[in-house]
Amino acid sequence: xxxxxxxxxxxxxxxxxxxxxxxxxxxxxxxxxxxxxxxxxxxxxxxxxxxxxxxxxxxxxxxxxxxxxxxxxxxxxxxxxxxxxxxxxxxxxxxxxxxxxxxxxxxxxxxxxxxxxxxxxxxxxxxxxxxxxxxxxxxxxxxxxxxxxxxxxxxxxxxxxxxxxxxxxxxxxxxxxxxxxxxxxxxxxxxxxxxxxxxxxxxxxxxxxxxxxxxx
Numbered sequence: 001x002x003x004x005x006x007x008x009x010x011x012x013x014x015x016x017x018x019x020x021x022x023x024x025x026x027x028x029x030x031x032x033x034x035x036x037x038x039x040x041x042x043x044x045x046x047x048x049x050x051x052x053x054x055x056x057x058x059x060x061x062x063x064x065x066x067x068x069x070x071x072x073x074x075x076x077x078x079x080x081x082x083x084x085x086x087x088x089x090x091x092x093x094x095x096x097x098x099x100x101x102x103x104x105x106x107x108x109x110x111x112x113x114x115x116x117x118x119x120x121x122x123x124x125x126x127x128x129x130x131x132x133x134x135x136x137x138x139x140x141x142x143x144x145x146x147x148x149x150x151x152x153x154x155x156x157x158x159x160x161x162x163x164x165x166x167x168x169x170x171x172x173x174x175x176x177x178x179x180x181x182x183x184x185x186x187x188x189x190x191x192x193x194x195x196x197x198x199x200x201x202x203x204x205x206x207x208x209x210x211x212x213x214x215x216x
Contacts, residue, residue, distance in 0.1 A: 004114040006094045035056075047062075052070065058080070060080045069089045083105060092110065096117075097120050107125060145165050147166065157180040168193070172196070191210060
């Protein structure tokens with residue numbers, strides 16, 4: 001699957017002052033574009049309901065911040081920590097996440113299009129009621145994440161971990177998990193989520209336990 005890469009202009013304004021976001025964006029509600037943020041550390045700030053485009057975040061930490069209803073278009077996140085921040089009702093299009101932490105991040109009811117996540121920690125992240133279209137998860141950990149009542153289309157993974165991941169009421173039809181690790185996932189009592197799922201023999205043996213089967 002080919003994912004469209006973020007479109008970033010050649011010359012970006014470099015910002016290394018955390019107060020810039022707090023003063024110019026939080027206070028004035030200004031959008032962000034054509035900017036390269038480096039080494040920022042921001043915690044417990046409201047940066048919601050704005051648009052961010054053609055921007056790079058590198059080695060930035062946004063801890064417990066509120067990005068609700070924020071649009072991210074053509075954005076690159078490199079070595080960033082976004083753990084426990086709120087991205088609910090957000091929109092992500094042509095974005096890359098590389099070596100990032102999103103542990104416990106709230107991505108509820110968000111839309112993802114043309115997204116790649118490589119070497120990321122997404123444990124306990126919340127993707128409930130989200131739409132994931134053309135999303136590639138590589139060498140990343142989605143253990144204990146919630147992906148319930150969500151829509152997956154052209155969702156692909158390679159070397160990812162889905163341990164105890166909650167897929168309740170999310171159809172996995174046509175989704176290929178054979179190149180990733182999957183075990184102990186959570187689904188509904190009628191196992192309807194598993195219809196049409198593509199798995200390898202080891203994964204099949206684990207899923208058989210959901211049905212009460214005994215494998216010898």
